Amino acid sequence: AQTVTQSQPEMSVQEAETVTLSCTYDTSESDYYLFWYKQPPSRQMILVIRQEAYKQQNATENRFSVNFQKAAKSFSLKISDSQLGDAAMYFCAYGQGAQKLVFGQGTRLTINP
Amino acid sequence: KAGVTQTPRYLIKTRGQQVTLSCSPISGHRSVSWYQQTPGQGLQFLFEYFSETQRNKGNFPGRFSGRQFSNSRSEMNVSTLELGDSALYLCASSLRHANTGELFFGEGSRLTVL
Numbered sequence: 001a002q003t004v005t006q007s008q009p010e011m012s013v014q015e016a017e018t019v020t021l022s023c024t025y026d027t028s029e030s031d032y033y034l035f036w037y038k039q040p041p042s043r044q045m046i047l048v049i050r051q052e053a054y055k056q057q058n059a060t061e062n063r064f065s066v067n068f069q070k071a072a073k074s075f076s077l078k079i080s081d082s083q084l085g086d087a088a089m090y091f092c093a094y095g096q097g098a099q100k101l102v103f104g105q106g107t108r109l110t111i112n113p
Numbered sequence: 114k115a116g117v118t119q120t121p122r123y124l125i126k127t128r129g130q131q132v133t134l135s136c137s138p139i140s141g142h143r144s145v146s147w148y149q150q151t152p153g154q155g156l157q158f159l160f161e162y163f164s165e166t167q168r169n170k171g172n173f174p175g176r177f178s179g180r181q182f183s184n185s186r187s188e189m190n191v192s193t194l195e196l197g198d199s200a201l202y203l204c205a206s207s208l209r210h211a212n213t214g215e216l217f218f219g220e221g222s223r224l225t226v227l
Contacts, residue, residue, distance in 0.1 A: 037218075043201065045218035075152075091156065099146040099207060099216065100169045103156035 002027045004094050013082045014112050020067075021077045021107045023092030032096040034068065034075045039089040039106075048090070050103035051075065079109075087111045115139065119217035127227045131192040134222045138185050138206030143167075145187040146216065147179060150201040159202075162187055191224075194221050199226045 013019035158171040162181035
């Protein structure tokens with residue numbers, strides 16, 4: 001069974017600084033997708049960024065980028081120029097095929113003004 | 114366009130009762146998934162429906178069931194409620210069955226079992 005591990009329950013960063021959230025996963029599959037979802041205090045989960053395993057190029061979305069290391073099964077999220085609105089729970093997720101995502105336990109990110 | 118709508122947002126039940134939660138996906142989305150979120154277990158996949166058929170099921174007891182209607186709206190039911198069923202139940206919809214795209218989540222239904 002696939003597993004996703006986020007080893008940092010909590011992280012904090014100063015506004016405008018850069019922070020990296022860690023995620024590792026375990027799978028025997030070669031084709032899959034990895035996601036970072038954000039869950040603000042309002043609770044609605046929002047997709048931040050996704051990565052297809054077959055793509056070697058790391059995905060980027062504005063201030064958000066990933067470091068995808070397939071061999072190491074590592075998928076970290078870098079947030080540049082952190083903003084107060086980035087404060088949330090961040091979940092790393094693995095998906096393969098259907099909609100069944102496997103989520104990590106989450107990292108609570110605090111932005112200090 | 115309107116997002117994923119879940120009702121009710123909050124509800125309180127007692128042990129042994131049953132509960133039905135509703136989810137209206139984004140217009141045009143035919144795939145609906147349900148997740149249970151608890152502080153201890155995190156986010157766990159319950160089941161997924163596409164075209165009124167259950168396509169995937171997570172590792173939950175038979176007390177948890179669901180269905181999807183022809184308009185893609187979905188309901189999940191939990192019978193004989195237990196204290197451990199207290200959780201935030203999240204519904205997510207997407208355009209396609211295959212997990213190649215983005216899941217759009219609702220705000221959830223917060224169930225408290227007393």
